[in-house]
Amino acid sequence: MRQTVKYLLSMVTMVCVIGMFTACKDDSSSNGQPEITGVRVTNPLKADSLFTNSAPDSTIVIIGRNLNNALRVYINDQQVWFNSVFNTDHSIIVKIPSEDDGFMLTAFNSELKDEIRVETTHGTATYAFKIKAPYPQINRVQGRYPRKAGDVINIYGINLVDVEKIYFTDIEASKLDSTVWTEIGGTHVEATDVKTIVSDHHNVSGTQTYETTSQLSAVIPDLPYEKGSLVVQCTGGTVYFPFSLTLAPPTIKTSRPDGGISSDMPVPSEVVSIYGTEFVQVDAIRYGDVTLSAADFTVAETEDQIDFVFKKKPSVGSTPTLTVVTGGGEVSVPFYDMSGLLTDFEEDTATDNGWGPNATYDETDGDDVPYYADGIFARINVPSEGQQWWGTMIYFRKDWNGNKFPLPSYDVIPADASTDEVYLAMEVYNNYSDYNNGTFTGYLRYFLQYDSEDPVAANDDSGNANPLDQVNQYDNGFAWDDYDSQIASFDRPILADINNEAPVGKWYRHVLPLSSFLKYLGKDYRFVYENGINQFRIQSINQGTRKGKIDICIDNVRIFYKKK
Numbered sequence: 001m002r003q004t005v006k007y008l009l010s011m012v013t014m015v016c017v018i019g020m021f022t023a024c025k026d027d028s029s030s031n032g033q034p035e036i037t038g039v040r041v042t043n044p045l046k047a048d049s050l051f052t053n054s055a056p057d058s059t060i061v062i063i064g065r066n067l068n069n070a071l072r073v074y075i076n077d078q079q080v081w082f083n084s085v086f087n088t089d090h091s092i093i094v095k096i097p098s099e100d101d102g103f104m105l106t107a108f109n110s111e112l113k114d115e116i117r118v119e120t121t122h123g124t125a126t127y128a129f130k131i132k133a134p135y136p137q138i139n140r141v142q143g144r145y146p147r148k149a150g151d152v153i154n155i156y157g158i159n160l161v162d163v164e165k166i167y168f169t170d171i172e173a174s175k176l177d178s179t180v181w182t183e184i185g186g187t188h189v190e191a192t193d194v195k196t197i198v199s200d201h202h203n204v205s206g207t208q209t210y211e212t213t214s215q216l217s218a219v220i221p222d223l224p225y226e227k228g229s230l231v232v233q234c235t236g237g238t239v240y241f242p243f244s245l246t247l248a249p250p251t252i253k254t255s256r257p258d259g260g261i262s263s264d265m266p267v268p269s270e271v272v273s274i275y276g277t278e279f280v281q282v283d284a285i286r287y288g289d290v291t292l293s294a295a296d297f298t299v300a301e302t303e304d305q306i307d308f309v310f311k312k313k314p315s316v317g318s319t320p321t322l323t324v325v326t327g328g329g330e331v332s333v334p335f336y337d338m339s340g341l342l343t344d345f346e347e348d349t350a351t352d353n354g355w356g357p358n359a360t361y362d363e364t365d366g367d368d369v370p371y372y373a374d375g376i377f378a379r380i381n382v383p384s385e386g387q388q389w390w391g392t393m394i395y396f397r398k399d400w401n402g403n404k405f406p407l408p409s410y411d412v413i414p415a416d417a418s419t420d421e422v423y424l425a426m427e428v429y430n431n432y433s434d435y436n437n438g439t440f441t442g443y444l445r446y447f448l449q450y451d452s453e454d455p456v457a458a459n460d461d462s463g464n465a466n467p468l469d470q471v472n473q474y475d476n477g478f479a480w481d482d483y484d485s486q487i488a489s490f491d492r493p494i495l496a497d498i499n500n501e502a503p504v505g506k507w508y509r510h511v512l513p514l515s516s517f518l519k520y521l522g523k524d525y526r527f528v529y530e531n532g533i534n535q536f537r538i539q540s541i542n543q544g545t546r547k548g549k550i551d552i553c554i555d556n557v558r559i560f561y562k563k564k
Contacts, residue, residue, distance in 0.1 A: 034120045036064040036127035042093065053130035053235060056105070057098035061091055064125060067118060074117040076106055076131055092118065096131060100208040107133045107161040107235075108201050108212075134159045134211060136234045138241040140302055145247035145280060145327065149222040154197065155232065155241075156302070160214035161199060162235035166191040168221070170228040173242040184231055184240065191218035191230075220245075249329030252276040257562070258498045261322065263509040265336055265556045266310040267377070267427045270507035274306040280326060282306065287322040287335050288314020339408040340425075340559040342536060343396055345376040350396040350405070353535070357392045362553075377555035380540055384547045385442055391540035394554060404450075404532035413561040415526040419514040422525050424448070424536070425560035428495050428510040434548030435494040436502055441486060441544030443476040443494055447537040448517055450528075472519040474512065475541065486544050491516075495552065498562065511560060525561075533559075 038050035040061045054060055062073070068089045073082050075096060082094045097103035106112045116127045136159040143153035155166075169186035176184065198215035216232070227244040242248065252260040253275045262273040274285075279299050285292040290312050297308035306324065314320075314336050322335035343350035345361055352358070359378045378394045385391065398405045407413075413422060424446065434440035449472065477491025493502040498511050514520040514528060536557065540550055 031122040032066045033123045034064065034066040034118060034125040036062055036116060036118060036125045038063045039129060052128065053132050054096060055132050056096055056103055059093065059095045061093050062116060062118065063091055065090060066122065067092055067120065069121040070118055071121060072119045076104060076112045076114065078103060099210045105131055105133055130235055132236040133161045135237040136160050136232060136239050138232060138239050140304065141230055141241050141243060142303060147220055147245045149220055151220045152217055153220060155216040155218065157214050159212050159236060160216055160232055160234065161212050163194065163216065163232060164235060165233045166194050166218050167231050168223055168228055168243060169231060170225040172227065173229045173240055176229060176240055184238065186228065187224065189221045189223055192221055193219040247280060247326065247328030248278045250276055250278045250324050250326045250331045252324065252331050252333050254333060259333065259562050261333055263427065264334060264560060265427065265558060267507050267555050268311055270310045270427065272308055272310050274324060275304065276331065277304055278326065278328060279303045279306055279324065280328065282324060282326050284325040285322065286325065288318035288320070290314050337408065337412060339406060339412055342405045342533070342557045342559070344556050345378055351399050353395040353397055355393060355395050359392055359394045377553050379553045380550055382540065382550045385540060385542050385550050386547045387545050388542055391542065393537055393539035395537040397535040402534070404534055407529050407533065407559055408561070413525050415524065417525040417561060417563070419520040419523050419525070419528065421562060421564050422514045422528065423511040423560045423562070424514060425509055425511045426557045427507055427555045429507045429553040430495055430502065430504045431551035432504050433550045433552055440546055440548035441488045442540060442542035442548050442550060443478045443490065445539045445541045446474045446512060448472050448533055449535040450531040450533050472517045474516045486546055488544065
């Protein structure tokens with residue numbers, strides 16, 4: 001029923017263009033052998049264009065002779081619905097079903113035929129026609145280095161089906177990216193012994209579309225060049241990927257929201273993930289004065305991710321970068337830059353204001369495994385947080401002499417960097433608190449204090465200059481949607497990371513753009529740097545009547561920069 005309704009609706013939209021394909025009335029007396037001479041689209045502006053393939057869920061016009069009195073239309077040996085009202089001697093309008101309607105493609109069923117078949121009262125006509133699988137995609141090419149003729153490579157991607165040809169060209173992928181082309185040029189050498197290893201055709205969760213997880217293997221031919229592109233030509237499209245006989249240098253995907261690394265300042269026991277390309281034959285990872293060997297990290301089979309458990313901090317003053325070393329070269333990103341650290345709660349980095357109720361500051365040797373972090377960290381632990389407007393807090397200043405926290409210089413964070421790109425960052429362990437559960441309305445209140453000559457600035461209880469009430473305070477965007485029903489909303493998940501997710505049961509980097517604070521909104525880093533930061537506060541608040549558990553640990557509070 002659903003398929004019939006879809007077809008009827010689509011047919012109604014065709015009425016206005018039928019005249020383009022039915023210039024003369026149907027001659028029911030024309031009972032010669034039916035013949036299909038072509039297939040067109042329904043767009044009148046493209047009525048002269050014939051084609052021999054199409055995608056599922058599209059509407060086509062079958063053109064020919066003696067097509068009147070059609071009884072049945074088949075595509076890929078599957079009967080499809082058509083409206084006999086629009087059936088003429090020389091045209092039939094048909095809607096190709098989608099895979100969601102149960103339509104099968106020949107790419108996944110070799111017993112089906114790539115053809116259109118029309119059965120009429122006076123004969124049958126057939127026409128070779130391909131229903132294409134979705135557009136292909138190459139995600140990676142895997143194989144040992146150095147490569148030579150006769151070696152096997154594996155090609156991983158999506159929708160690598162109905163493969164017509166796999167070949168190499170001496171044109172590099174970067175040039176193809178920046179060039180408009182209809183056919184890929186260069187010196188072509190075709191791969192041999194192409195095999196399909198994986199072809200997992202499935203419905204994409206939560207959608208009505210299908211895709212195929214693919215793995216192909218191929219043998220490298222004798223190439224007259226060392227690098228270029230690998231090209232996979234499928235019925236659904238042509239795609240390419242960088243290829244080299246020698247090991248290419250690794251890259252770290254700094255364009256990712258997280259900068260290509262899950263945290264720039266992890267705590268011991270935290271799992272660090274590095275995201276990039278060409279993580280092939282990784283020899284070592286270096287950061288500061290620490291070197292990790294192959295036994296200390298894991299490279300994903302996809303060769304685009306490296307994971308390791310952070311066990312040792314680099315020495316103070318060592319080079320603040322992390323470097324991935326492979327046989328093809330090295331790549332580095334900023335890492336453990338202490339210039340942005342407000343406090344790690346160790347001695348002499350900051351001073352506790354001592355306001356209550358105060359968080360606890362724990363030091364562990366690893367026996368308390370869920371919270372293991374080398375040295376001292378802050379913990380807000382309230383087994384049942386009821387309604388209150390002044391909860392447990394972490395409240396620190398640089399010192400009692402009024403000094404500001406040190407901030408990164410302009411060679412680390414550009415002066416003109418937007419406060420959308422500069423974050424208050426910290427490592428967090430959320431021990432399954434009731435935040436983000438849809439019912440608990442508790443949240444965290446953040447406050448940053450800085451020097452200001454604003455004439456309306458007030459003073460806090462200690463007599464220090466304090467920004468106008470609440471303008472440098474952020475409450476997670478908390479707002480009541482319905483107080484009586486205790487329904488509230490937030491700007492983002494509480495304790496969100498840079499991907500707007502809030503993991504539980506592990507250490508990770510929590511970030512908050514400085515633009516979340518109204519005094520910083522629309523400003524640049526120069527404004528932040530010149531005014532400075534004197535104090536920061538992170539405090540639990542619950543305006544609602546529903547109680548909830550809060551158990552979070554925080555360490556390495558800092559200023560972090562990630563260009564968008």
